[in-house]
Amino acid sequence: MIDIQRAGLLTTVQDLGRTRQREFGVASGGALDPLACVVANRLVGNDLSAATLEITMGSCVLRFTSATLVSLTGADCHADLDGKAVWSWWRFPVARGQTLTLRPARFGMRTYLAVAGGIDVPETLGSRSTDLTAGFGGFEGRALHDGDRIPIGHPGSAARNVQPLGVRPPLWLSDPLAHRVRVLPGPEYDDFTAATHKRFWEDPWQVTPNSNRMGYRLSGPEPLARKKNRLHDLLSHGVVPGVIQIPPSGQPIILLADAQTTGGYPKIGTVITADLWRLGQARLGSTLYFSECTAAEAREALREQLRYLEQVERALAWHDRGILRAPKLTAISRLRA
């Protein structure tokens, strides 16, 4: 068990989300930084699909009622275990009764905590992720509260006597307040004027406080106007995380993992899958810039991310001399499209 002594702003159980449920109107859900979630799991010897805790902006206190192996990835919350510093993108053993304290995140937005054996909540619709909007999955379908006791899986024998170990994090942007993400023009891109296109690619877009796991509402210097040729909204289409919609206000909304499955607003673009984790780490109040890219570049970015994960797997396998199971990475595109 993990005793949640201080749950922080928003802590939820997340894995890599749901597949094949969109046609029932069910969001994919899952970790907003799937890359950090996967690495956290692999550090403690879990399958890619094990459940982790997604901790938003740190400020969290957790007590372990049994010995296990733990890892922290994603946003660095300069954590300590009973007063002794532990690092981000590292794994470390925890003894029964020890307390892990996460302070406010210095960079980024979301920290992933994995334990050997995973967070042991039941699967709902093929995933342990919390769907906050619909109120199912995860721990009682909700964010964690102070005083919750979260069941954890048994660490396998491989997780015992494992030495602390860290991995190289994926490349973080040097300026924590500005993020550039790559975007493919969307199906309704041509509904916007050339002047609007220019502003979309050049203007800074601020992540407003009115943002959540469903989507980021952005605010820019000037609203983005459509050509006058469409009087009505579009018929509802399927949408995916990363889609940038332009509602009548002209201020973009980027859909994230918990977004609804269909929408009727025009889609000016889609953030590429390989950059979704950067969105997940973009803080409220930070600035986003959009860079146009091609589908071939988007696929290459995904391959590059896979190569990073393969390096992590190789480093871990080498270190543990086969104690962790051999890498079984399919494609990072499994980390939700």
Added chain:
Amino acid sequence: MTTLKILPLGESALVCEGGASATSATLATQRRVWHLAALARNWPDVREVVPGMNNLTLLFDPLATDIEMLAERLRDAWQTPPAAGEVGRDIEIPVHYGGEHGPDLAEVARHARLQPKTVVQRHAAPEYIVYFLGFQPGFAYLGGLDESIATPRRAEPRLAVPAGSVGIGGKQTGIYPLDSPGGWQIIGHAASVLFDPAASPPALLAPGDRVRFTIASLDL
């Protein structure tokens, strides 16, 4: 017959638009969308199918899929008309109309210049068709509302609409599967469970189903 317009949505999804118009839908086109969805669901490289209103979105693995070939297969499949015969099931949904379950029934009646009882009769008369599910888990977009009772959405959306609420929003009607905020005019409440995450499938309704609302009670 209309051709299928195929547009990319990011690097791992395609949107297929089947209708002649981007702003109005037909049942004939929607039947072809269901047919295309049923075929594409079984293609090994297709990860998910999401029917929309006269359109279909497909999700696939961008590193394992030749998008040009997938688009070609979709165009070919679109040329194959659906086999004759109805798809879907007949589903009856008993509704408690009016009273505390339907706080906006009077407003809909006023807007339609009809008696509340007539509004309820006209709401319960047609056979509705489930076009697709979206907006929230298990929420069905229904076609077939009698236009004489179409009513604009509320100026101020309610912060909390209980699960099972039956509402009218413009020319659409539907049932909220979950407690949620909502702007539709609520005229009644259905006892049926529209969404149950523990069930398989989790949604009561599926595209192609024919829905009839029956008057379980009427509180004027």
